[in-house]
Amino acid sequence: MSDLKKDSNSNMPKFKFNAYWIYGAIFVIIMAFQFFSSGDLATKSISKNEFNEILKENDISKIVVLNNNIAQIYIKKEAQKKERYRKTINSAFYTQGSSFYDYNFGDLQNFENNIEKSRQENGLDFDIKNENKTSIFDTILGFLPFIILIGVWLFFMKRMSGGAGGSGGGGQIFSIGKSKAKLFDKDTKVKTTFANVAGLEGAKEEVQEIVDFLKNPEKYTSLGGKIPKGALLVGPPGTGKTLLAKAVAGEADVPFFSLSGSDFVEMFVGVGASRVRDLFKQAAQKSPSIIFIDEIDAIGRARGKNSMTGGNDERENTLNQLLTEMDGFGTDVNVIVLAATNRADVLDSALMRAGRFDRQIYVDLPNINERKEIFEVHIKPLKLAEDVKIGFLAQQTPGFSGADIANMCNEAALIAARNGKKAVHHQDFLDAVDRIVGGLEKKNKVITPSEKKVIAFHEAGHATISWMLEHAAPLVKVTIVPRGQSLGAAWYLPAERMIVQTEQMLDEMCATMGGRAAEKVMFDKISTGALSDLEKVTKQARAMVTVYGLNEELGNITYYDSSGNDGFVKPYSEDTAKSIDKEISKMIEAQYERAIQILGDNRDKLTTLAELLLEKEVIFKNDLEKIFGKRPFDDVQAEIIEEKKDVTSVEPTTEK
Template sequence: MPIKEQRTPPRSRLIGNIFLALAALFLIANFILPVVLGPQIPGVPYSLFIHQVQSGEVDRVQVGQNEIRFQLKTENDQAGPVFSTTPIFDLELPKLLEQKGVEFAAAPPPKNGWFTSLLGWVIPPLIFVAIWQFFVSRGGGGPQGVLSIGKSKAKVYVEGESARTTFADVAGVEEAKTELVEIVDFLKTPERYTQIGARIPKGVLLVGPPGTGKTLLAKAVAGEAGVPFFSISGSEFVELFVGVGSSRVRDLFEQAKKQAPCIVFIDELDAIGKSRSSGGFYGGNDEREQTLNQLLTEMDGFAAGDATVIVLAATNRPEVLDPALLRPGRFDRQVLVDRPDLSDREAILKIHAQKVKLGEDVNLKAIATRTPGFAGADLANLVNEAALLAARNQRSYVAQEDFAEAIERVVAGLEKKSRVLNDKEKKIVAYHEVGHALVGSLTSGNGRVEKISIVPRGMAALGYTLQLPTEDRFLMDEAELRGQIATLLGGRSAEEIVFGSITTGAANDLQRATDLAERMVTTYGMSKILGPLAYQQGQQPMFLGDGAPNPRRMLSEETAQAIDREVKEIVETAHQQALDTLKLNRDLLEAIATQLLETEVIEGEKLHSLLSQVQTATQSGFSS
């Protein structure tokens, strides 16, 4: 079912040809014919004209704005020759002509023919119509008048015209694919379900964080079913003109019904599907609300006898959608497309790794283990970064070390080798990072310490300690959370022990430690004093977190003070744990920091060997 190329309609070409012909006639009548057919009058200098007037040789004069024509006298009173000259601003010329008895008058206005006058009235409106028609046609509808602005801008993918995407091209979302297989079956054999009275779903909403493959899944559904695929973004419905969005919704569904069975995919649904009461107004008349109302109406219009059209939509902000969109009968199903786990990440890496040349030492499972929380787009970017690093290093294949460096670039940022620290700052950063590593090596649930570096990275990091998990974790107990807080405070504790003072380098560590301690008390109920109560208001899942904590419930002054005391106690206890551990391992702290100042980076088996010598402070409560 190929899409035919849209050509310029005959009506548009006819109007254009008529306009060009009339414009040519206008130019000929006003500029070319007067020059070709008009009388040829010789011109003379103005000084000669004045001399002839003073000599009495001039009989009569016609004074125009741009030309002076004069006729000379003859002896037999016959009409003399006519000449012209260019006028000069001269107030004495009329007096001179009157003194010499020369008959003079103003030149008559030019006489235009009826045809020229007609063209003067017709050409300007035609120019306006042509310009308007040009902009309207570029607005997406051809010469169909203002209504063409409301045409849908959806891109149509038809089988055979482009590369077909199937479920084999999508990895890491097995549960979502299982849900969508039934949609494919609906599109292929709808009668199988309608015969027994089953209702074909009208809409499927794909919900998940950015980069998890929602758009790719929608294309795979269309590719598996072998049906046309209409793709449009929610922002493309809304324009400056009121009513254009709803017009485009109508046009989109009319096109879809003509090519049914098909799939309509609306990306970023929240652009037009936000709750109508979110702004505090009900029954408003803005363009976005009219577009949403038209979308609701069109989805209600799919009755049992209508063409098989399924609407797929994607959003990463489900909490802002209007409830009318999510009710049964519209978006009947919501499919979560979440971040992949360990096995899914390995499968995604295998798909993207097919496009690059891998070295024999590449272990995709190890890479998947070191990338928890990475979405599909993140993993694709990781493979590309590794390939770029290999090419930069003049290698013909991608090695494991390229993937390791690519992970650090994504997690910690680019190396800032131009940011040079003085000796004192470098020494402080070295002890700070070693403090993190020593305390972190004794905490479970924090991951394994893989690298210590005092090479600045990213926007603000003067050094970093890289801890990578050995497995995917979904739950953490209280001891592990307290260990995380102690690890965050390990850098500050090392500065206190070695230098007897603290610097501004621990600002981010303190912020993260305090936030984690507050969540333990107010969200997780890990407080013996306050008990198993949640003091923060729960919210719907947000895949685009803005970093702001959930607001607290209405608290009494006594409860708020108790929360503050409990948070302070957790942080101070963790701080003491870090101090005890570092004091017990002071010699090891000095040895690793000295070596780090020499090499700037310690990693791999050498680092693991050093950290295996850490002694556990029994009073600190760590579990090795």
């Protein structure tokens, strides 16, 4: 019983003091003082006849005319003994010496004339005095519009400077220039370590050295070396840049200041630069320390580009201050700046130079082995069935980032729970891949039988060509169930190549054109269903001709500029442009004719596959093996994969 009472007390809302209560209490006190000190609470308003009757009896000691329209009537002490005045005297609100009645007489001149006339007729002996009187409430009411305007201004200024519930330096208007960085130190230690970061071996090796710099600086400074000022983590979204920075904070065991690049940006001029100064001041006081700026491209964009606000751009001022703070004046202060971005191409060159960000660490998408490690991290909290094959899932998810894999594992658990399963099965992971890559299954989409037949032969054409060509990605699954915006889809298991040869790209283009070629072979008609296929092969062909120099007609030349400075200048002549268009068209049409030739030679197998697809709606690799036989290229590719696992060094090759 006592435990229950204790729990109920702990769940009760705690009392929180609010400064606005003080303002409310002061207002109530002022109103109460005005209310009770006026002495008019027991005063009664009287009519003209009642006033004339009191006037005739000469009971009035004095009359005070307020604001030229109301007369306060005071009664003589000896007359207060009369029965008509007893009720007012006995009232709890009456105070000695206050007025008995209020009389609204209307016009002041007529009122004075009537008093003077009664004074002569009845021998009256009281005085008349005029007063102008205003209450505190009336004064406040007069200033109420200005009070409301000031209150609204203070409210919005407080919200803009860090939120109505802001605490510390960022929550007040006078502290708007303070840094918004979140500090992690010995009291709020980051628990993420390198053990929580799967894959990213090369990137972990780089940042582990940064941790060693902070823990043992003498090891490097004793030889005359200087501790690096900063490291820039660059890579696609979701690859683990922020996670890697957290792991550095957890391993280094030093104060860690974490914030986003947008935290420096404010509507007030000079605030961003002020926050940069305050951030580095705090970091220097807690040296050795780490500053982590996520999405640094918010303030680090190249100066002078796309600026619509003239030379006094607030973002440029913030960047200038950041450059100054990182310029190496305080080389004896052990403060290392980590930054992350997936837009390194837009950063200012002054920010990227050595002495500021000495190291650029590229965090790439994980390869097959790293994806397997990432899967092992994210499936730990899941209840898995025995049929789950992590190695196959790693093969099935090329191009997936760490965030995509985490999303896939969560989606698989949701699918298993939706189907009432007690554990997450292998098929649930495959369904999750379909859901993420293809989109939500459209079970209610109306498709006519003739359209369904065209879709079946279209997808069967893709599957047939990819099965027949050596360098095309082997098929895993074909479906004609609508998903997202697609009416059908084919899932492949592409090989992860470091470089791509001409024959490999041409085989992939031929497999992509297999869908439209199948429509031409079977129906002698083509449809709009090949839009995404045409877009894909056009991009591939254009890249082969203009980027990679893989076309014999144009030769070994590229029109690609990695610096991005050719946005307004076409790097080739009009004659070359015509040649480019001609070669792109020739390349695509050649692969289209090649696909028609292959499908024409295997028309019976294509028909069998399409009919099976119409019957089952979803077919897998083993179904194709029954129709076409075992794919002869799979054994060769398996040997290549095994050889890659033993490779310890690879010559660096740049690929777009």
